Amino acid sequence: MAKWLKELFEDYMEEVLDGIPHSNQTPPIIGGIYFGSLKSLNENKPNKPLYFLIVDKIDYDTYEVLKVSDRYEFAKETDILLDIGTMKIIVETNNNFYFKEDEINKFILIHQIEEELNDILTFRDGERPSHLKTGLTPLFEEDIRNKFNQEEFNQIKDYHMRIFEILAEPEEAIEGFTFDGEDEWVEPIEERWIYPHP
Secondary structure, eight states: OOHHHHHHHHHHHHOOOSSOOOOOOOOOOTTEEEEEEGGGTOTTSOOOEEEEEEEEEOSSSEEEEEEEESOGGGOBTTEEEEEOSSOEEEEEEEEEEEEEHHHHTTSEEEEEOSHHHHHHHHHHTTOOOTTOEEOBOOSSTTOHHHHHHHHHHHHHHHHHTHHHHHHHSOOOOSSOBOOTTSOOBOOOOOGGGOOOOO
């Protein structure tokens, strides 16, 4: 393992924010990249930076989001590298979780993507647009990129598991299709919303 990469990981593990950034309380935006503090979600969490990208609205106040990081040096083959002008980031396509609207409102919208969002979802669904840049495939299990990926997941694990609470809720006819003389049919939650994680 390169010494500089190990030092970067140690710096990542020790990183905390000086304060909790104040949000601008705007409605959630699909394709919006947000920044804030993990501690704003739970007082027992460390005051570490948290970035995420909203990719879908799955309920009247629940959104699917992907973890985003400015630690692009740890990008794996499942992470998409993006330059958003003010910074370079990675979108962790295998690290999804779920936020309520009031939770998103605790974060600051820092950027918005449109075309790139379609590419990200296409990549996550198994295709690879040729122009996308991704990270490296770790050669060994103990590769520090795997440690980084696991730590990123640990930070938001509770919110990743929330999908099972959503699936357990009784179905409500929020949106769907109506057929002649038949009851309203609601399209079921898609399986693609659940991604296993190591």
